[in-house]
Amino acid sequence: MSSSTRQPRRSDTRQRIQDVALELFAEQGYEKTSLREIAERLQVTKAALYYHFRTKEDILVGLFEDLTRPLDELVAWAREQPRTLETKQEVLRRYSRTLGSAAPLFRFMQENQGTLRELRIGVDFKERMMGLVGLVEPEGATLIDRMRCMSALFTLHAGMFALRDVEADVEKRRLAALEVATELITTAHAGTGTARPS
Template identity: 65%
Template structure:
């Protein structure tokens, strides 16, 4: 009978994470209290403390859960040959992860100063650095390296820029990915010609 209780507990944990992330994104991390999260969930503060001792613990758990696909992607890519096809697959999978965590992305965008000072800011930077290293070739021209790195950041910028644009979310995602893949192909073409 331990499994149903565990499933129920992890469901509560997920609900807490979802509500907290929405509140963090809506009103900012600093302005959101654990009491407010508990009220929104209609649970006691003690019930919330059972799962998370601090606001930062809560935010860290959200970030870790939503970043797990990126960690898996990095581990996978590090074991692959450094080909254009591998790099394209990195961008495709990163696109899936990014668009699968839109609330977290929105939170990062709107709370940059806070994120910079917290542990999640450092782990986010480490993931971006690892992805950047997988996409660029150190012995390529500066232009090719900039294109490779810009492909990654084009996904962030494109996602941010299309948030308030009318249109089908899948169409937006495809367009952003296409731009990133174009930059990567241009970087690869620079490699071949040099």
């Protein structure tokens, strides 16, 4: 993609702040990272940092806005499509690519779940995820098939993070997770989720 057609970023300074903050959050945890440390790593004054972000949570909110924009676009697209298996499979493919392009932020989310529960962005993201599950579930899904659909999305997450130690490059892991997630959605769509006796 040429620089003339590339979508402009909000501002290079703002993006640098978010990137450095995410690095520090990953290295030492969100709670243990201060705005002063972020400013020092960037070699800027705290006043310069405050111009863009007043708090650490503001930085995190900015990161999540960047992440959730493609997710919101995916949800809007899916709502306009016929509720077919093919549409649901395409939702998984698009969500998988979104995860791939936002891997550092998703890694942060995975490793800081306790912190996220305390922040409003954690609640917002959970609501978006439940909306996404609803878009891939078949109508009248049994409990088992609903579990399959939710598991399909978690499988995509696992492909990015839980399988980091597996000897395969990131793209192979992403595609393997996508294949398993697609199988789960396909099975749920076939309506095979009958209850089994205990």
